[in-house]
Amino acid sequence: MLKKLCKYEFRSIGRTLIPIYIAVIAVSIIASISLAMNVDYGRYYGNWAVQWAVEMNFPYQLQRIFTFVMSLAYFAVMVALFVLTVVIILQRFYKGLLCDEGYLMFTLPVKPWQLITAKGITAFVMSALSCIVSCISIFIMLLGSTPYPLRMLTELFSFKNWSILFTQLNNSVPMWGVYVFEFIILAIVGSLASLYQIYASMAIGHLAKKNRILMSVVAYIAISMILSFIAGFLSVFGIIMIENTAYMLINAGEVFLHGLMVFSIMASVIQLVVFFVITERILSKKLNLE
Amino acid sequence: MSNILVSARSLTKVYQQTTALNNVNLEIGSGKIVGLLGPNGSGKTTFIKLLCGLLQPTSGMLTVDGQNVGTQTKSVISYLPDRMFIADWFKACDLMEFFSDFYSDFDRNKAMEMLSALGIAPNDKIKTMSKGTKEKIQLAMIMSRKAKLYLLDEPIAGVDPAARDFILNTILTNYNEEGTVIISTHLISDIERVLDEAIFLQNGNVVRHDTVDSIREQEGKSVDQLFREIFAYGV
Numbered sequence: 001m002l003k004k005l006c007k008y009e010f011r012s013i014g015r016t017l018i019p020i021y022i023a024v025i026a027v028s029i030i031a032s033i034s035l036a037m038n039v040d041y042g043r044y045y046g047n048w049a050v051q052w053a054v055e056m057n058f059p060y061q062l063q064r065i066f067t068f069v070m071s072l073a074y075f076a077v078m079v080a081l082f083v084l085t086v087v088i089i090l091q092r093f094y095k096g097l098l099c100d101e102g103y104l105m106f107t108l109p110v111k112p113w114q115l116i117t118a119k120g121i122t123a124f125v126m127s128a129l130s131c132i133v134s135c136i137s138i139f140i141m142l143l144g145s146t147p148y149p150l151r152m153l154t155e156l157f158s159f160k161n162w163s164i165l166f167t168q169l170n171n172s173v174p175m176w177g178v179y180v181f182e183f184i185i186l187a188i189v190g191s192l193a194s195l196y197q198i199y200a201s202m203a204i205g206h207l208a209k210k211n212r213i214l215m216s217v218v219a220y221i222a223i224s225m226i227l228s229f230i231a232g233f234l235s236v237f238g239i240i241m242i243e244n245t246a247y248m249l250i251n252a253g254e255v256f257l258h259g260l261m262v263f264s265i266m267a268s269v270i271q272l273v274v275f276f277v278i279t280e281r282i283l284s285k286k287l288n289l290e
Numbered sequence: 291m292s293n294i295l296v297s298a299r300s301l302t303k304v305y306q307q308t309t310a311l312n313n314v315n316l317e318i319g320s321g322k323i324v325g326l327l328g329p330n331g332s333g334k335t336t337f338i339k340l341l342c343g344l345l346q347p348t349s350g351m352l353t354v355d356g357q358n359v360g361t362q363t364k365s366v367i368s369y370l371p372d373r374m375f376i377a378d379w380f381k382a383c384d385l386m387e388f389f390s391d392f393y394s395d396f397d398r399n400k401a402m403e404m405l406s407a408l409g410i411a412p413n414d415k416i417k418t419m420s421k422g423t424k425e426k427i428q429l430a431m432i433m434s435r436k437a438k439l440y441l442l443d444e445p446i447a448g449v450d451p452a453a454r455d456f457i458l459n460t461i462l463t464n465y466n467e468e469g470t471v472i473i474s475t476h477l478i479s480d481i482e483r484v485l486d487e488a489i490f491l492q493n494g495n496v497v498r499h500d501t502v503d504s505i506r507e508q509e510g511k512s513v514d515q516l517f518r519e520i521f522a523y524g525v
Contacts, residue, residue, distance in 0.1 A: 004391045015379060096377075103375035107342045108392050109365035209306060285346055288305075289339075 001110045005118035015125050016088055020081050021133045025078045028137035031070035031142025037063055074141065078134060085130040089123040093199055094213075098206055102289045112284045116199065116276065123195055124188075134256070175254065182261040189268040196275035197223055203282040226273070295320045295439060295470050297343065301350035303336050303494075310336040312494040313350070318470060320438070323461075323484055324433040325502075325513070326474040328491035329521050334474040335372065337491070338441045343368040343470075355438055362484060365393065368437035374417055374424055382427065383412035389431050399465070401434035422453055429457055433464040440471040456482055479514045488513050490520055 037052070095113060097105055105115055148224040155161055169176050201223060205216025298320040303311040311333045318324055320356075326334050339345040339351055354363040356440045368405060376385060382405055389396045405412070408426055416424060429445060442461065446454045462484055465471050475481060488505060490498040498505075502513055509516055 002390075007391075008388060011384075012377060012379065093419050100371075100373050100375050101377055103344065103369075103371040103373065106344055107364055107367070107369045111361055269439070287344060287346070289344060 002118055005110065005114060006121055009096075009118050010125075011097070013088060013092055015120055017126055017130065019189065020077070024081050024137050025075045025140070027073050028071070031067075032140045034063075034067045034070040035141065035144035036149070037067070045193055057154050070277060074137075074229040078137070080135060085120070085127055085177050089127065089195070090104055090198065092123065093119050094202055094216075098202065098212070098285070098289070100289075102287075104130040105282075106283075106287060106289070109137040113276075113280045114289075116279050116283065119199065120195055120276075121193065124192055127191065127195075129241040142238055168212075178258070182258070182265065186268065188263055189272060193268045193271040193275065196272055196279065200275040202219070203279045206288070207282065207286055225239075293319045296472075297351075298355045299338075302348050303333075303345060304348045307467055309438075309494050311340070311347075314494070316456060316489070316496060316499065318472070318487070320470055320488040321468055323465075323473070324487045324489060325356050325478070325481060325485040325515040326472055326477065326489050326491065327478055327513070329476055331493075332491040333494040334491055336494075338369070338443050338472070341368050341374045341439070342441055365496040366395075366438040368432045368435040368439070369441045370429060370432045370443060370445055374428070374430065376424075376461065378415075378417040379472055380416050381412065382410050382414050382416070385416070385427070385431060386412075387432070393423065393435055397434050397436060400432060404430035404434060404460070404464070419464060422449055425449060426453070426460075428454070429460055433460055436466045436469075438466070438469045440465055440469060442471065442473045444475055445473060446475060446477055447489055451480075456500055457498055458484055477511075478517050482513045485513065490517070492509065 095101060097119070145154065146152050173179070183229070198220065201220035202216045204219035205212045205214075208215040294317050295317065298314050298316040299513075300310055301316075302386055302400065314333075314337070326337065328334050336345065340347055341354060341359065343364055350477040355366055357363050374504065380388070385404075386396075386398055386401050389401070390398050402412075408430065410419075410427060411430070412422065416427070419427065425445075425448070429442075432440065434443070440461075445457055445461070449457065458481060461471060461473070473481060473485075482502070485502050487499070487501050489496060498507075505513055505516060507510075
């Protein structure tokens, strides 16, 4: 059932976001070409885009304007990508469960936790995709702004360079793999926790009789304040506990860093579980669709 | 016992201050068409929402087919809310896929037949349909299931008399004969001819629950007339 719920969730979310992804990639390709064409790079002989512009006798000013317009367009689609990802994730939960569509979803023979999990999985995957797409577009822009994009590509994909990098990395930070692993786990759990903080806030806002959106925002701010209060308390507590933090940092740097990572992961897991349970309990017991 | 489909024991639902249902005791059997009748705010929608699990009772017991309301009962209940509940970007064929994915008792061929009778092509988008067509397509989906209990909340409230007849005929010709249909409405004269039983709700209380035949015999008047008497204003 969870799989089926996710299927429809991906369809409804992808319907809006995938066209944006395509737009971002398309605009960044054009913007990248416009950057490459910029005559400032004229001194780099052999750049195909510059050569083409020179051969075509492309007016210098027009080229500048084109580059300017495309850079603006690039900026606009990147902002749109970011804003739309957030808005659609909010909207899929609010409209898809707490408004009229809720009448369909909450009468399906599935448990509320499955509905909430399906929302979380799809929202997480789509935000990860949005990040990947923006990374790709930045990379495309990078290719346009370097004078020799082909050389950059061959160097980027050469096995030799990577092996040198990894050898150096292994020598200087032998534990780098563990750090990367910890970081990835923290990124996943942390973003899931902030996602479910939004869901829990909307569920709490749903308890209000009216002004439910406003109450959701209030709930979100309140939760954030509580969280930062706890974080501040813990850090003060930690500094007092570890009598000489500076000593720890210098002499037990690695252990301290790992400890901090593991602690952050655990804190995020706790947040995630608490927010999930709050959302699930409210939507199971206190659901009251208008 | 096996014939009792819906059973409510001192069922009470209180919203913040208002009592929507007050100590309701009801038993509804299988294979019947039941009218849930009452003026606005009498608790009709609350009762239906409790049955399909959209609300949790404040106190009391409510069972469908011998089970507490939950995932199991949701799979045997076909519910038509009093509003649009389909995402408007769905196409007619998406809707059919959705229903057959989640409800094992959904009869796709029946749904196809109903849609073609309505002149809806599988690729038509819900968004482009008129309000009446949207209501009809929702009804077609709901009635294409072989459910044990159909809950229809104000199915004829917002439509013209011709559409009313269409909707009533759709209900009558398509419901699962072993199942029960509960129709909530305040437009009694239109549906009186199809009802087996009538439940009168007033301010969250069941004031009368009887078969339509015995109402006519005992009172010597139609359900519509009785309704007007029970709910007369200023008396």
